Amino acid sequence: MPESTHYGILAEFKSPETLVEAAKRARARGYRELDAFTPFPVHELDDVLRLRDRRVLWFGLIGGAVGFAIALAMQMFTNFDYPINVGGRPLYPFSAFAVVAFELTVLFGALFPAVGMLAINGLPRLNYPVFAASRFHLASKDRFFLCIKAHDPRFDPSQTRRFMQTLGAESVELVPA
Amino acid sequence: MTQIFSPAADTWIRLFLAGGAAVICVGTAAVIAFARSDYYTGARIHPPPQPVPFSHQHHVGGLGIDCRYCHSSVAEGPRAGLPPTHTCMTCHSQIWTNAPMLAPVRRSLADNASLTWQRVARLPEYVYFRHDIHIAKGVGCETCHGRIDRMALTYQAVPLTMEFCLDCHRDPAPRLRPRDRVTEMGWKPSEATASGQELVRQYGVRVGELTYCYVCHR
């Protein structure tokens, strides 16, 4: 049958430990297109699933730089555009500009990663195959799900399902695309 | 658990977010633009109703009467001054003596009561503009009042915003002309005439000192 009809197979575990264990074995089995759904971050997964993505941090760095630049440009331009003697202070008192510069650095430094994170995660995404899974609501409660995606080369509905059961999953479910 | 949202929902929410962002940006731009529009500045919009449909086009463009004939105090004082009824009557006691159009003028003279004109070029009360100094430094009437000689009915020619004033106060040179040309309409500089820079020097225009607040505000 065409893969497109499936999203993948979801296996439910009781604890992060069992999930991580299962994930390891799945990778050992050669599955690569894995994902996990957990009620709270489980750090071990990052290594097991070989998750690597530093873009969010870069967003932060860029944002900070942008904010700083904007602030400085804005303050210098306003004084360049209409130069006025204010209390005998210089036109470009960087000591005074530093404050707003810092603020905007922080502002953009925070805005960029926040928005960026959602963007890369493809959020908002209200409708998603896994939501259709019968026990998936437990993923935000106390259950830990491992998912082998359908487009994994070694994915085969029946085999993979059988394999999953061997991992000691509470339940295994085939998620339609 | 079942899907709460249909796939369409995603499209909608993204549209909503994009739309919101767009509205904010466009809205801001629109406000900034509106502040400069004729609707807001009152420039070039239809002339206000006047007791007498006075035509500068006819008197200036047609008859070639000099601005100072009627606006006599423009070079002496802050205000250019509107012509007293007598000035109108110097001619109109001879010509068009009983044109219905001029009835208000005649009545004004008879009753010794002022004609009530609607101001065309209006500045806020906290702006202290002086005509005399501008004339003395060679700023043409046209610069702020436009081609008055082409106005059948007088309207505000330029947006009298602070921006408008500052443009010239920051860089007067391009807008200066020889003193004897200030009332000339459609005057263009030529090789013959002194350049703006020369005029700045000649008339001692204090470039750079014209943008501080007390020049116009008190």
Add this chain to the structure above:
Amino acid sequence: MKRQNSQTFDAAEARRLLARGGGRRFWASLEELIDQDGFRGWLEAEFPSAAAVLTEPGRREILKLMGASFLLAGLGGCGETRSDLALPYVDQPEEIVPGMPRFYATAVPLDGCVQPVLATIHAGRPTKLDGNPEHPVTRGASDPFTQAAVLQLYDPDRSQAPLRDGLPATWSAFQDELIAMRRDWAARQGEGLRILSGDITSPTLIRQLRQLLSEFPSAKLHLFEPIGSALRPEAARLAFGREMDFHYRLENCDALVSLGDDALGPGPRQVLHARGWSQRRGESTPGQGRVTMHVAESVPSLTGTVASTRLICDASQLAVLAQALAAELGVAAAPAESLGESEHRWMTSAATDLREHRGRSLLAIGAHLPPPIQALAPLVNDRLGNSGATVWYGEPVRFSPSGASSLADLVRDISAGAVDTLIVLDSNPAYAAPGELAFSDVLPRVRERIHLGLYRDETAHLCRWHLPLAHPLESWGDGRAVDGSACIIQPLLAPLYGGRTAPQFLAMLLGAVDPPAEDAVRETWANAFGGDFDVRWRRSLHDGFVADSALQPIAVTPRPVDIPPRPPRGSDHVDVVFAPDPSVWDGRFANVAWLQELPKPLTKLTWDNVIAVSAKMAEQMQLANGDMIEVAVGDRRVAGAAWIMPGQARNTVALSLGYGRSAAGKIADGLGYSAYSVRSNSDGWLAVGSLRRVGGRQPLATTQMHHRTDGFDFVREVSADHPSLPQETHPQPNLYPPWPYPREAWGMAIDLDLCIGCNACISACTAENNIAVVGKEQVAMGREMQWLRVDRYHTGDIDDPRFYFQPVPCMHCEKAPCEMGCPVHATVHSPDGINQMVYNRCIGTRTCSSYCPYKVRRFNWFDYRAPADSPTHAAHNPDVTVRSRGVMEKCTYCTQRIQAARVAADKDGRDIREGEVVTACQQACPTTAIVFGNLNDPESAVAKRRRSGRHFVLLEELGTRPRTTYLARWNDAPKKDSS
């Protein structure tokens, strides 16, 4: 023809419109009028003065202006100005340049004398008065009363139409009745006809009164001035056997000894004396000898505050002191009483100085001291050869006919039923008569009571006829300045309300019908000038006074006087002294808001008068400021708020006149207490009374709560042994590079040695800069708006402190803390170094004021502008924005004047000349304490002062680099007193 018009024209309606008063509505109504047929005819009938003015070239525009240009004149920023309307003249006079002020010389009366002024006219409305620079008395300087006259002109509370038995009537109606009255007077030779007036110096009025009295021989003139020249006339009579005026020449005076004579205090002579004194004191700095001043007084006065030695003794003791001094100088017998130790020391040193400076010294004795005592002064001055040098005697400036009698006589005659017609000429006896006379009780017994006055005051309420007097600024008239020179009073605009001038009124009494205002005055001077009338008349109008009309000194030798023994005084009694109020004088200015809000020089009180007691007295009675106390003189008593006055004599209580009005107007009614009620007829200046605490407190509004400056160096002093202050040699280091001021660098230098705290500067600033009046409650909250304040400090023992005055305008700091605090560039610096305040950019964060170390900024907490329809808007200077709610304001160095000079200079392509820009405060200052100019010009007066050894900067340690700086006061107190 015109009469016909006036038939078709509803005069009553017109009068109602006019009388309605009130800002644009008012002017608008005038406009409507102009459109109405027959207005001019009616005008001829009702306002001959205005009509006369109309026909006179040069003033033709006035009425039209009133109708039209008030709209144009941009009552700058006051509410929704009709800036959308433009009303040109019908017929524009040549010399008019719209938007440019014009100046006319005229005069405003004070106590019968007149103050020569130069009036600034914007679009036909007077907006500012200043001393007439041509006139020897003022030389351009002025005092608060002069400054405030222009606001009184527009006072909506001024009476606006004739009243008969309190009901609106017309002048014609009055004149109709007058015909009958005149027939009656004629029949009885004027028997029973009495005229009551204040002091008169007007040649025209004098001429008319003489005429009246000759027409009705049995009629009588009564003169009554609550303050006037006090007891001087009697003193003169004692000394010279005739009435004479004493004139001081303080500019010649090296040693001045004053016994309760407040020569520099408020009054008609203040400007003259202050100028003379400051001239001598100013010169003396280079070293033509110091002016030594010995002042003995019971209540601190402006003269006392600048004295070298100040002796504090009870009012009644002054007489003894004077006697002793005279005896010391060998012109009188020694007094029965002996002097105290300090009194004796003061007396001898005073005598020494008087002797040492023969011919250049002056003994001045207060005009309110007993006449025999005053009469000692001419003797002493004569003996010392001062007569003619520092003091001279002249014909009385005030009208004092042999036949004239007093208010007391009038009361007696009324009670005797001898009076059946009383005409009150611009006088308010019902309020100001000594309580002893109970004038208001007897007045109703007169059958025919006619009152002519600016306000429907206490007297007007008791009269059958009240007739509105035209304000001096809208009148034709004349009068004499204190030096006797005759000034012509010419109208600056047609009467706003239905007023007539005093000469007009007298002309009516003399039988004229609707006499034009100008005629009587013209007639007077036609007689005086004779042949070349036109030339001299025009010249006098232009100058504001008649050339060389000043009085000449008369050589007289004083006669010795014998001094009656002083009546014994009970120990539990106190001396009660009466003094004119520095803000409202005798009460005539009570309804002028500017003056009410003017902080009184020595107390900084506004909107009230108080009963000043000495610190010792307060201690003994456990009084605090504001506690209600009662003063009893004989069986008359008055209660007021107590005020502890440092440096006041222990057993002296000071009452100030002019308050406690019941019918002065909305502004003044119900403020303070009336000291007149306890005033006696025999001696209105010093009484023996007792003091009693009554329950309750009265809230008082002061602009300065703390006065002790010990430990701070805000005001500095130099003295003979330390003639100069440590001067800053190199500028303080600053983190920031200095800003260049290539062209002008405006600056102000205030000489504390010359400041007498007279408040002329504050009131001039108020008038020039449209400063709002906020009322007693707001002042009490600390929200007064005056841009310029005169701080009063004292140091040392509270019973004998040393007083200081320090005018504090904006410092215009080069490193201004305020500017750096403003988030919207609403206060920034100009290339000529002015700390600009841009009202229309201000959003009211008040950061500038919080950061200002001098607290010179003022904030519009509410909308302090007068209601849109108030005529007082007409007093506004159109060149200065009227500030709206929620914006900060402060001293601008009169930037509108700088800009005007700037434009004038630029038009001729030159630089601004030294002296071309004069700030309002500088212009008004009678002592040249304030000097303003360009610091970049080493020859400018301000630059010179900056180089003086007495130069210092207020709060210099803050490094704000102020442009306003000070010269230290010279402490010339003898060693033993100086601490």
Add this chain to the structure above:
Amino acid sequence: MSLTAEESEHILPPGQSLGDVTDQLARIPLHFPTRRRWLIALALSSLLLLLFFVAVTVLFTRGVGVWGLDIPVNWAFAIHNYVWWLGIGHAGTLISALLLLMGRDWRNSLNRFAETMTLFAVVCAGVYPILHLGRPWFVYWMFPYPATMQVWPQFRSPLEWDIWAVLTYLTVSVIFWYIGLVPDLAAARDRARRPGWQTFFGVLSLGWRGSAIHWMRWQQAYRLIAALAVPLVVSVHSEVSLLFAASQIPGWHSTIFPPYFVLGAAFSGFAVVSMIAIAIRSLFHLQNLVTDDHLDILGKVLLATGLMTAYGYVFEVFDAFYSGGVHEVQTVSDRFFGAYAWSYWGAVVFNFIFLQALWWRGVRRTPWALFLIASSVAIGMWLERYMILVTSLYRDFLVSSWGSYTPSFWDWATYLGTLGLFMVPFLLVIRVFPVISIFETKEVLHDERKEASRA
């Protein structure tokens, strides 16, 4: 602050399953437990809010003169409460961000409502700079936009800095709060049964599904923002202090001000957090999640920040005398003995005297006692801000311009009004959103269970 003691032993009582916690917390919005008490609270706060609107209407129609202000004291209640509110608004982010970075697990039970408190405290603070303007309708002039006036804001002004600081702080706080909230919204969504709630939480949770890679990126963002928020908190109140320190007014012109203000802010903030913690835990019966240990720690933090603030007091006085400036010394003596000495000594008593009770463990663990002390600190800090403003302004340099200040009825009305402005939205938020971070609590529970099993 050494909390190692708490670390070793469990902050949360053992034996709670992840499921129970999820249900317990998600149930609060979905099946609101204490309707009556909540409604009463809401009604009272709404009254205060109404008062606020009345006061503001009067203020805007009649002018800022309705307040007791004058020259010299032309800043008082408005600025004073602005500083006070902003100070309170600081604890939220501090607790949440700083302790997150320091890996202090106990913050997980507190951060959610602490952050919420921050949001609305900052809102209350934020309205004051607008209210106190003479012409509030021109407030937009403080922002740089291409005006036809061509005049720009003045960036040397501490007020201008403040606008940016406060707005940045507000924005960052909102982001931080929301990012942290998303997973819980998802949890609530999955618990919700009614379509209304499902859509509500569904949309707000943006379709969060707890995918591992999402969690990783989420954590990077969350921790990064936290790392930025901490210096932000410090900077914001430092700038607020510059509002005063940048002037030359004696009693303001001092280098101690920035740290002094920041510590004071944290102090008042923690005080209010403790009050809210105690209130919420009793309102929603969350003793199992906001435990006595939490109160104990809060008490200690309060004590610590309090003592640091006290140091500020001492140093300020030392500073004045050390400078020897005659006006500085004058101001200090005015604070001690002047007309407004009550505000100084009041601040000392309410801030530091009662505080000393927190040395006793028993007191710290007694909710009502801690609550009382915390409220006394809130009052004390309010008095301190009053003292800093009024006692400095009412007598500055020139003796002649010395004045006085008395708050008017409308001063008080506006201030009490802002309490409503704070309470109403706060109550609404705890009504519809999980008041305690669900997933972070579960994380702690799980970690502790692991430790337990290891031990």
